[in-house]
Amino acid sequence: MPSRNNKAWRTIVVSMTAVLTLSIFTACGKENNTEPEVDNSKVVVKYTGGEITEKEFELEQRIIALMSPAYAQFLEMDEFKEYLARQSVTYEYLFAKADDAAKEAAQKQVDDQIAQYKTGMGGESQFQSYLEQSNLTEEDLRNYMHRIMTVSEYEKNQVSDDEIKEYFEDNPTDFTRVTVRHVLIQFTDAEGNERTPQDALKLANEVKSKLEAGEDFAAIAKEYSEDPGSKETGGLYENRRAGDWVPEFKEKALSLELNTISDPVETSYGYHVMKVEARQEITYDTMPDEDKEDIRNELAAGKIDEFMQNELNDIIESMDLPKSENSGEQGGNQGTEGPEGQGDQGQPAEGTPEDTTDSNNGE
Incomplete structure (x- = not known):
């Protein structure tokens, strides 16, 4: 995604992370065609046009815990629960407003994704057992995925070509x-011991000297680099969008003379010694369709984000969530960012220069 502004618990992050991480499963379960149970549990959220019961909210939490284990620890925080409830209202409310075209397109996406899991993951019995451990069914997952994907599809359909072009022109x-190739020297060594900035810079300058003396960049990267995303490929990031990297790395990648060795570039990860091997400017007319689709997704997520910031408070009529034990007083509206101090969900794996995480390449 082209954004360089990845807020913690940003709108759609929790939900789409949960959907996308379905790929960790070994198979998919059978549909539950039994009659739904009557839900007599307490209403915990009331909003214009609907309500969420305690049972429904517990189901949402189980899905989050199963699909995105990194969030499980936050489910004990009342502050995070409130954010999750606000996000649930957002998707329930916007789902009700979505048109049939968005719902049909989302249903096809759900069916296709489930079919891919069933084809590629080796049978249903193991997955059924996995779901049962969390008291979930395939129908629970399908309903959840359909709601999230419908809202995403509907908001994407509201993004115009002019908006996409304007975004590109603002961020060409x-x-x-x-x-680019790079060698990263972190502020901690391989054993986890802290390095002073001076020690890290000294080692980075040693790397630079070896490269300027003509030693092979790939070999030096494999020996010295502490970036797990590129170390084994000789420090190589090939044909990447500059906007996917943190600002300092991006700036040097755009300005460094081709095939020259940079001075050490400091980022939050450490010091990078870089060599740019190729660079191609893109115009709107030559921009790949996948980039335009990424912009569309980004702008759609932004529309949901704006809804949570500007309209959600007027829609929620009451909220009475069950309190976690020993959680203390953590209430208060969180808008779209969630509790402070929880880090940046868009932060890449430690040691990589990228500003967004790419789950397909380990960066």
């Missing part, structure tokens, strides 16, 4: 394609 260098 984000889409410049760059092939």
Whole structure:
């Protein structure tokens, strides 16, 4: 995604992370065609046009815990529960407003994704057992995925080509394609011991000297680099969007003379010694369709984010969530960012220069 503004618990992050991480499962279960149970549990949220019961909210939490284990620890925090409830209202409310075209498109996406899991993951019995441990069914997952994907599809359909073009024109260098090699020296060593900035810089300058003396960049990267996303490929990031990297790395990738060795570049990860091997500017007319689709997704997520910031408070009529034990007083509206101090959900794996995480390549 082209955004360089990845807030913690940003709108759609929790939900779409849960959907996408279905790929960790070994198979998919059978549909539950039994009659739904009557839900007589307490209403915990009332909003214009609907309500969420305690049982429904517990189901949402079980899905989050199963699909995205990194969030499980936060489910004991009342502050996070409130954010999750607000997000649930957002998707329930917007789902009710979505048109049939968005719902039909989302249903096809759900069916296709479930079919892929069943084809590629080796049978249903193991997955059924996995679901049963969390008291979930395939129908629970299908309903959840359909709601999230419908809202996403509907908001994407509201994004115009003019908005996509305007976004590109405001951020043209984000889409410049760059092939770069780098060696990263972190502020901690391989054993987890802290390095002083001076020690890290000294080692980075040693790397630079070896490269300027003509030693092979790939070999030096494999020996010295502490970036797990590129170390084994000789420090190589090939034909990447510049906007996917943190600002300092991006700036140097866009400005460094081709095939020269940079001075150490400091980022939050440490010091990078870089060499740009190729760089191609992109115009709107030559921009790949996948980039335009990423912009569309980004703008759609932004529309949901704006809804949570500007309209949600007027829609929620009451909220009475069950309190976690020993959680203390943590209430208060969180808008779209959630509790402070929980880090940046868009933060890449430690040691990589990218500003967004790419789950397909380990960066």
